[in-house]
Amino acid sequence: QVQLVESGGGLVQAGGSLRLSCTASGRTFSTYTMGWFRQTPGKEREFVAAIRWSGGTYYADSVKGRFTISRDNAKNTMYLQMNSLTPEDTAVYYCAADSAYRASPYLRDPTGYTYWGQGTQVTVSS
DSSP, X not given: OOOEEEEOOEEEETTOOEEEEEEXXXXXXXXXXXXXXXXXXXXXXXXXXXXXXXXXXXXXXTXXXXXXXXXXXXXXXXXXXXXXXXXXXXXXXXXXXESSOOOGGGGGOGGGOOEEOOOEEEEEEO
């Protein structure tokens, strides 16, 4: 069993930055594929970024060049550095983890992740 806890959300002005953290319990964190998703009311959960145990990274087109996903396996923690934020980035951000290997197109599918955090709110004001 893996438990995920997000932190770092908050209110920021457009153009600003935030760094989200996701800390995982469990000794096998380093072997898991990790991802960030976001969701706004009435909409489906949306892929943001993913990172494999090997460090390979994948991004949604909407955040490419602005967001950076990373992980520190020694700290069982994954990060999402978010720069140049816009009001369209406002959402609840969730971290997710799974032990199975999936081809890159499937990393964008939230149903492929077994473990989820409780979410952290990010609000970007204009």
